[in-house]
Amino acid sequence: MKKLIDRVEAMAESMELPSEAMLGELKLSMVGGSRALVENHRGILSFEESCISVAAKRGRLVFRGDGLYLAAMSSENLMICGKIQTVEWE
C-alpha cells in the first residue's frame, strides 16, 4: 500500500500535479502572522489559546502564539486567527 502511495506521489510529482489535490496532503496558507488557512486537515488534536495542534494525513501541524482561536471550521478547511508566532511540522 505504501509502495502504491509512493508511486502515485512520484507520478504526481513527475507530472507536476498538486499533491494536495491528488493525495490529500495538508496545505497551509498564511496571511501575515494573524491568519492561517489549513486545507485537508484531519481534525483538531488540541486547542488552547497559546497552541493549536492540527492533524494531517502524515504528521501534524502545531501553531503557537497568543490569543489563538478558530474562526471557522469545516470537514476540510480550518481558519486559525490570532497572533501566530510559530508553525511547526511534527
Next chain:
Amino acid sequence: MMKRRIFAFKGVCRAELSGAYPETLLNACAMNALEIWDMRCPDTYTLTFSFYERDKELLYALARKSMCEVTVETVSGGSRLADFVKRHGALFIGFAAVMLLLAFSTLFIWDMKVYGNKELTDGEILRVLADCGVDCGSFWPGVDKELLRSEVLLKLPELAWMTVNVNSSRASVVVSERIEKPEIYVESEGADLVAEKTGIIKNISALNGKVLVEEGDSVLEGEVLVSGLMDSITAQPRLVRAQGQVMAETWLEKHSVSPTEQNAKISSSGKRIRIALKFGKKRLNFYPGGRKTVDGCDKIIDNYIIGIDGIFALPVTVIVEKILPYEIQGRAVPNTDAMAKRLYDDIKRQVDGEILSHSAVSGSREGLDFVSLRAACLENIAGLYEYKTP
C-alpha cells in the same frame, strides 16, 4: 452588514462546551457538516463557539456522543424574531399593508404642480390636463406623454411646449409659453406720426420722416407731427415709415365719486375650524351640515397633502376650513385722500412719460365724496398712422 442580516434571519446561538476532551466535538461537528465558527478557548476544558439555531438538536446529539456538555448562553434572531413577529403580528401586518399601499399608490398621481407659466394660470392648465385624462388619481404609467403634449398644445395655443414628469405620485407639469411674434411691417409702406393727445411740444427726436412741427408748437389730437411723405430732389416724393418720439406737455383731468358711508366687515365671535379628509377624489367631512356656504362668514381653506415633498405623496389630503364670522356695518370713511391717490396712480399708469405737477380738489355733497385730479404731464404723444394701401 449582510452577515448580520443573515444571522438575524437564521438565528445564531453562542454556546459553551465543557468536557475532558472538547476537541472531539469540534471534529464531530466538522465531519457532520455542522457549521460552527468563532471558537475560543477560555480554559483547557472549556470552549465557546457559535452555531446556527437550527442545528441545536444535532449539536446536542453529537455532544452526548462525545461526552461533552453544551450550554447555550445566548440566542439572537431566528426563533426570537419569529416569536416577536407572532406577538406583534397585527403591527407587522399593518406595516406591510401600509408599505403595499404606498407602493401601489405611487402608480397614481396624487399631487400636481405647474411650473414655468406666466400668462396662463395653474387652474387653466390643470383643467385642460384633466380634460385630457391627467388628473389627481390618474394611473400615470398609462399616460402617453407625446399624445398628452399634442392634445394640450392643441387646446392651449398659448403654450409652446409642455411635459409632465411624475416622481412618486407627484406630477410636475413644466410648461413654456409661446412668445408672441413681433409686428412685421413693410418698409416701403408709408406711415405718419400723429398726435394722440393735445399739448405743447417740448422735444422732438425724429429717426425717419419729415418733421412738420417745432418745439413750442401747440398741437391738437390727430395732427400730423412727422410725415412719411419725403420730398426728393431727383425723383418723385417717396413714402417712408416715420419713426421718432415727440415729447409734449399735456393735461389730464380725472374725477372720482364714492359714497361717504361704506359697508365694512367687522369680525365677530364664533370662529370655527372644520376638518375633512380627502381620499383620492372622495371626501369625508368630520362636521355636520355639509359643505354649503355659510352666510355672513369668510371661509379660508388649507389643503395639506400627506407625504414628503419631492419624494412621495399619499392619496390622503387633510382639509382644514376656518370659518370666520363677520358683521357688515355701515360707517363713514374719510376716503378722499385714498381716492386722490388712486386717481394719481391711474394717471401715472396711463401716461407714457412723467407727471410734472398735479392738484386735487375734493368735496362732499348728499352723502357722496367727490375728488377731481388735474395733472400736467410730459409724455410721448406720437402715434403711428399707417397709409391705407388701395
